[in-house]
Amino acid sequence: MVKHILDTPVEYLKGIGPARAEMLRKEIGVRTFGDLLLYYPFRYVDRSKFYTVGEINSDAAWVQLKGRITAIQTLGSGRVSRLVMTFRDSSGETELVFFQGLKWIREKVQVGREYIVFGKPNLFQGKYNFTHPDIEPAEEEIQVQQEPLQPYYSTSEKLKSRGFTPKNFVRIMRTLLSQVYQAIPETLSPQVMRQAKLTSRADALFNIHFPRDPHSLAKAQERIKFDELFFIQLQLLRLKYIRMEKVKSRSFVKIGVFFNSFYHNNLPFELTNAQKKVIREIRADLGSGKQMNRLLQGDVGSGKTLVALMSMLIALDNDCQACLMAPTEILASQHFKTISRMLQGLSVEVALLTGSTRKALRADLHTRLQDGRLQILIGTHALIEEQVQFKNLGLVVIDEQHRFGVAQRARLWEKSTIPPHVLVMTATPIPRTLAMTLYGDLDVSVIDELPPGRKPVKTYHFYEKDRLKVFRFMKDQIGQGRQIYVVYPIINESDKLELQDLMDGMDTVSRYFPLPEYQISIVHGQLKAAEKESEMKRFLEKKTQIMVATTVIEVGVDVPNASVMVIENAERFGLSQLHQLRGRVGRGADQSHCILMSSYKLTTDGRKRLETMVRTTDGFEIAEVDLHLRGPGDLQGTQQSGLVGLKLASLVKDEKLLRLARELAYRTLDEDPGLEKPENLPMVKHLQSSEFDWGKIS
Numbered sequence: 001m002v003k004h005i006l007d008t009p010v011e012y013l014k015g016i017g018p019a020r021a022e023m024l025r026k027e028i029g030v031r032t033f034g035d036l037l038l039y040y041p042f043r044y045v046d047r048s049k050f051y052t053v054g055e056i057n058s059d060a061a062w063v064q065l066k067g068r069i070t071a072i073q074t075l076g077s078g079r080v081s082r083l084v085m086t087f088r089d090s091s092g093e094t095e096l097v098f099f100q101g102l103k104w105i106r107e108k109v110q111v112g113r114e115y116i117v118f119g120k121p122n123l124f125q126g127k128y129n130f131t132h133p134d135i136e137p138a139e140e141e142i143q144v145q146q147e148p149l150q151p152y153y154s155t156s157e158k159l160k161s162r163g164f165t166p167k168n169f170v171r172i173m174r175t176l177l178s179q180v181y182q183a184i185p186e187t188l189s190p191q192v193m194r195q196a197k198l199t200s201r202a203d204a205l206f207n208i209h210f211p212r213d214p215h216s217l218a219k220a221q222e223r224i225k226f227d228e229l230f231f232i233q234l235q236l237l238r239l240k241y242i243r244m245e246k247v248k249s250r251s252f253v254k255i256g257v258f259f260n261s262f263y264h265n266n267l268p269f270e271l272t273n274a275q276k277k278v279i280r281e282i283r284a285d286l287g288s289g290k291q292m293n294r295l296l297q298g299d300v301g302s303g304k305t306l307v308a309l310m311s312m313l314i315a316l317d318n319d320c321q322a323c324l325m326a327p328t329e330i331l332a333s334q335h336f337k338t339i340s341r342m343l344q345g346l347s348v349e350v351a352l353l354t355g356s357t358r359k360a361l362r363a364d365l366h367t368r369l370q371d372g373r374l375q376i377l378i379g380t381h382a383l384i385e386e387q388v389q390f391k392n393l394g395l396v397v398i399d400e401q402h403r404f405g406v407a408q409r410a411r412l413w414e415k416s417t418i419p420p421h422v423l424v425m426t427a428t429p430i431p432r433t434l435a436m437t438l439y440g441d442l443d444v445s446v447i448d449e450l451p452p453g454r455k456p457v458k459t460y461h462f463y464e465k466d467r468l469k470v471f472r473f474m475k476d477q478i479g480q481g482r483q484i485y486v487v488y489p490i491i492n493e494s495d496k497l498e499l500q501d502l503m504d505g506m507d508t509v510s511r512y513f514p515l516p517e518y519q520i521s522i523v524h525g526q527l528k529a530a531e532k533e534s535e536m537k538r539f540l541e542k543k544t545q546i547m548v549a550t551t552v553i554e555v556g557v558d559v560p561n562a563s564v565m566v567i568e569n570a571e572r573f574g575l576s577q578l579h580q581l582r583g584r585v586g587r588g589a590d591q592s593h594c595i596l597m598s599s600y601k602l603t604t605d606g607r608k609r610l611e612t613m614v615r616t617t618d619g620f621e622i623a624e625v626d627l628h629l630r631g632p633g634d635l636q637g638t639q640q641s642g643l644v645g646l647k648l649a650s651l652v653k654d655e656k657l658l659r660l661a662r663e664l665a666y667r668t669l670d671e672d673p674g675l676e677k678p679e680n681l682p683m684v685k686h687l688q689s690s691e692f693d694w695g696k697i698s
C-alpha cells in the first residue's frame with residue numbers, strides 16, 4: 001500500500017532533519033506530517049501592536065514590548081537557579097525571569113541590544129514581570145506579519161534551543177501546509193457535513209493554522225471539534241451496535257428460588273422505588289438474549305449493593321455463576337460480609353478473593369470455581385488474574401467503576417466463552433456530557449432516591465480558630481452514642497511528611513479525647529492489611545468512638561452509627577472526593593454532620609469547592625461544578641478513556657456540539673449499521689487511520 005503523505009516522518013520536512021525530528025517526538029509527541037498538522041496553535045495574537053512597560057496594568061492579556069536588556073543576573077544555585085533580565089523601554093523597567101534553558105538563553109541575549117519580548121505579565125510582589133517570554137532581536141523582527149490573527153504555538157525552552165521558536169513554528173507550518181493541503185482527506189460523509197453545516201476538513205485545517213479572519217477561525221474550530229467528538233461517538237455506538245447485533249449472551253429468563261426466597265424471606269427492608277425500577281431494567285436486559293452492558297449510577301448510600309446482589313441471584317437462578325469486583329480489599333471484604341449476612345439461610349456458596357488470600361485457600365477456591373460449586377465470587381483485581389477460571393460465569397458486577405480502566409472491564413469478559421452480562425456501578429455521579437463520552441457504549445440506570453428516613457447531611461465550613469468549638473461538638477455527639485471520622489488529606493500514602501500531619505492530628509485529638517474514656521482507631525495506607533482490618537473492626541464494633549484516617553476509608557465503608565465526618569485541610573481535596581467522604585456519614589436514621597476544616601488562605605477554586613459542599617448534597621450538581629472547575633482531563637477515569645485525545649473540543653463548553661455529534665453518529669449507524677455505503681467510506685478510512693488512535697480509548 002502506498003503510504004499517505006500525512007504518514008511521512010517529520011524528518012523529511014524541509015528544515016527539520018533527523019535530530020530535530022527526534023526532539024519533536026520526545027517533546028510534543030509529533031512523528032509524522034499528519035501529527036504536525038494536528039499541532040494546533042494554542043492562541044492567535046496580534047503581533048503588529050506594541051505595548052510599553054508603563055501600559056501594563058493587568059495580567060489578562062499577552063503583550064508585545066520593544067526595548068533593551070540592561071542587565072542579566074543568575075540568582076540562586078543548582079536546581080533552583082534562575083536567570084533574571086532587566087528590560088527597559090522608554091516608559092520603564094520590568095524583569096524577564098527564566099527557570100529553564102538558562103545556558104542557551106544566556107548565550108542568546110546581549111546586554112544593550114534591542115529586543116522584542118512577547119509574553120503574559122505576572123503580578124509578583126506588586127510588580128509585573130514575565131516568566132519565560134519569547135525574546136527575539138528587534139532587527140530580526142522586521143518582517144513581522146501584519147495579520148491580526150497570527151498563530152502562536154506553544155513550545156518549550158528545549159525546543160526553542162533547537163530552533164523551534166514560536167516564530168519558526170509558523171514557518172514550518174507554512175511549509176507543511178503548502179505540501180499537504182491538496183492531500184488532506186475528507187473524513188465525513190456529505191450528509192453529515194450538510195446536516196451539521198460544516199466546512200471541509202482541508203479548509204478547517206488550513207484556517208486553524210492561518211485563519212483568514214475571525215469567522216473562518218470559528219468555522220475551522222467548529223469543524224475540528226466536531227470531528228473529535230463525532231468519531232469517539234461513532235466508535236462507541238458502533239461497539240454498542242455490534243454487541244447488540246452480534247454478541248449473544250445467555251438469556252436469563254427464569255426468576256427462581258434464589259431470587260424469590262431472598263425477596264420474600266431475607267430482604268431486610270422494603271426496596272425503594274428507584275431500586276425496584278433499576279432491578280426491572282436489569283431483569284429486562286438479562287432476559288433479552290443480548291449482552292447487558294449497563295452503568296448503574298447512584299449516589300453514596302443509595303443502596304447499590306442490594307441491586308447487585310439481586311442481579312447476581314438472577315444469574316444463579318439460571319445456573320450461572322456471578323462475580324463482584326471492588327477496587328480495594330477493605331471494600332471487597334465489606335461486600336463479602338454484607339452479602340454473606342444477607343444470604344443467611346439460603347444455600348448459596350460465596351467466597352472472597354483478594355491479594356492477601358492465602359495460597360492454600362486459593363487452590364481450593366479455584367477448584368470450586370471450576371466445578372461450579374462456588375456461585376458468587378467477590379474480590380479485588382485478583383479476580384482478573386489468569387488462574388481464576390469459572391465454570392459458567394454469567395454476570396460480572398464492577399463496583400466503583402472509576403477506579404478501573406475500560407481494559408480491565410474487557411478482561412473480565414474473557415472469563416467465559418459466552419460473554420457474561422456486565423453491570424458497572426459507580427457512586428461518582430458523572431455529568432451527562434462526560435457519561436456520554438466515557439460510557440457512551442453503555443446503557444445507563446440511575447438510582448435517584450435514597451432509602452427512606454435519611455436526613456441530608458448538614459455541612460459546615462470552619463477555620464482553625466473554631467477548633468475548640470468543633471471538639472466540643474464532637475464530645476457532645478459521642479455523648480449521644482455517635483461515632484466520628486476525622487480524615488486527613490494524604491495524597492501519597494508513603495510520604496513521611498504527609499503522614500506526619502496525620503500523626504500530629506492524632507496527637508491533638510487524643511489529648512482532647514483521652515483514654516480510657518475515649519478510644520481512637522487509626523487507619524492509613526502504611527498499615528498492613530491485617531492492622532487496617534482490626535482498626536476498622538474496632539470502630540465497626542463501637543469499641544472506638546473516633547476514627548482518624550486517610551482517604552483509604554473513602555470508598556464504600558459502611559458504619560451506620562458514624563454520624564460526624566470531620567475533614568481536615570478540606571481545601572486540598574477535590575470536590576468528588578469530598579462528596580465521597582461525606583457519603584460515609586448519613587447512613588443511619590440520625591442527623592449527620594460534615595465539618596470542613598480549612599486554612600484561612602483559600603484559592604478561588606478552593607473556596608468554590610467548599611461553598612458547593614456547604615450548599616448542596618446533590619451528587620449530580622456537585623459533579624457539574626467539579627467538571628467546570630477542573631475540566632474533564634482531571635476527572636478520574638478520563639486518563640484511560642481517550643478524552644485526552646480531545647485537543648480542541650471541551651466537554652464543558654461544547655455540550656451542544658457533542659449532542660449534535662452523538663445524534664448524527666446515531667443517524668449514520670441507523671441508516672448504515674455496517675458503514676458499508678460508499679458515502680460513508682471516508683469515515684471508515686478515518687477510523688482505521690493512525691490519526692484516529694482508537695487504541696488510546698479501548
Ligand code: ADP
Nearest residue numbers: 269270271272299300301302303304305306451
Ligand atoms: P451504596 O449505593 O453507596 O453502595 P449501600 O448499598 O452500601 O449503598 O447501601 C447503603 C446503606 O443503605 C446500607 O446500610 C444498606 O443496607 C441500606 N439500604 C439499602 N437499600 C435500602 C432500602 N431500600 N431501605 C433501607 N435501607 C437500605
Ligand code: MG
Nearest residue numbers: 304305399556
Ligand atoms: Mg457501595
